[in-house]
Amino acid sequence: MLEAGVGELAHDPGRRLVSGGHVGRSERVAVIGVGILGASVGCNLSRQGAEVVFIDAGRPGEGVTNWSFSWVNASNKTGRRSYFDLNVAGMAAYRELAETIGPDSWWHPSGHLRWAGDTAAEAKLLETAELLAGWDYRVEVCTGAEVRRRLEPALRVPAKTPVLFYPDEAWVHGRHLVGRLVGRAVESGAEHRFGTAARNIGIGPDGSVRTVTLSDGSCLDVDVVVNAAGPSASQVAGLIARHLPMRREPGVVTRLGCAQVPVHRAMHAPHIEIRPDGDASVVLHSREIDAVIDTGEDPVELARQLHEAAKHVVPELGNARVAQTRIAYRPIPADGFPSVGAVPSVPGYYEAVSHSGITLGPVIGRLLATEILSGKRDEMLADFRPERFPQ
Template structure:
């Protein structure tokens, strides 16, 4: 065997699973795709986000909470093993509301979520509250307030990916780049993972290949269903720190740049459009008009991975036990849970008992 565990996919989902398993002492190999493959992990907005997620999916909401709570320790571990700073901060986060209707809708959502929580999860902030909390910014006249969740935070997603890769290596694992996979074959014991770069064998295989997951997994009696939308993101020049709180769609990074995102588009085109930049810039400048003088430096797009009900899928092959699949939308938020909870549950046979809500079986009832 070349490894105890092979993880197909070196994005933030695969790498976080592998990082956790390497820490637990397994010999892991992570296989990355071709240079031009779609990589959601490199297009990410960088939120570690709780508010609003899984409003109607209690298990997803629970896992998201657990992950957000695990994040500070996960971040320390990463920094210690990989020697990479990932600029993680969790001051809580906003969802800005423009106009009364947006505020009322948001308040209704907050109330629905809070009504099923032990302690209130989302606070509604008035415009005056916002002005006190963000003294360096001047809000546009349409800003009526924001929802606030103290569990929310943000991170540099590119540094996170780099840290995970380095952390895997530092713990005896390896990431093999330009190692695309064409299929997985069950052996008497374990699996053979085949591709143009050669064949590797391992006792367990986890497919965390983003949009490529269904092709690899579903021939092994799994039912991984995902759709996708394109999201475009803008990033500005570096600015003096003035936004201490990340918000959905608007955050200032540790370097000082402001990220503005993200569109929801049904297309398979990899490009970006001025039209979408206009949409994003309009909303951002309605929230903070002074952003109008700030220069856009880069615009890019990525593809979200969306299971039909929004919740992650953690599946095990029924015909080939030991072969798993993991796909989700929130790879950054769930990274801590993937490392500490999901990976170990797979390898220790606890997926059915602990994470059955996320099985692929849920799609054919």
């Protein structure tokens, strides 16, 4: 977590801006928070010639990025067409990224399965599938028997149950990807200050960003700050006296250790979400179990409930053991949509905050880096600008 604080530090007379108020490629950018969004923005900036400093109170990719279901999709984003389109662009950006840096252990484009446990929920899923097909989003309606035969033989799903298969969806090993992106940025000259929190953002007499002071007492002269601090984004915004409203939404994720992983792709089954997490691990999550976190349930008990639900869907997971469990707070702006781009009242301050950080990381990284370096505001982000939140 990043520590909060408020302060204004002296103007740096050596700071340079190009016309229009955006930075030139030789300018210094502090990226606060090095999860998937911060790493993506910083990597794009560094590869295009900006001087980047990554700042994180912990280690890169080990916060909420590592404790996410990490499902790359747009099928769950149909509430607003512009948000759906942004997530489709995020999926395409992943495919491009995999071609650019190599898929390695981080990219798993194996598709996604979803089915329901009652007729009302089933009807809603099929209605969504029809909507998505009309938006040219690939979806196949299978039966449980077909899924067991073609895709996931270890599943326990009724033979005639409709199962939606989204072949273009994927899951990502977030921590591995963040490591790759930070490594590429460092190769291009980026610096990092891991294990140090941002305590102050200094504002000059003209109202623009000048400095960042860290918890170790050091002070960095910067031209731009990117707030990609995830659940701590509202604290970082507070350093410039900005109110960024965020939801308080905890989620619990459990990792199971498996001698052999019995599933091949991410899936949403009734009451439980399951996906592989490498050669010897499976990740479990459930929104139903998230709902009881604030009742004081012990994380050990929450993990037991997740494991029990998973065993009903994949009986082989009965032999697995609970390896890790974490309750993490999701980085969700108050209206549920991303906050991405410049805050006009504070030149040099930008936000990259989103619940769908895994799906949106590469596309937001590219679009925001372009905005910072050239001043060009992409229309794809028009509905998600930070200024929609009144100050």
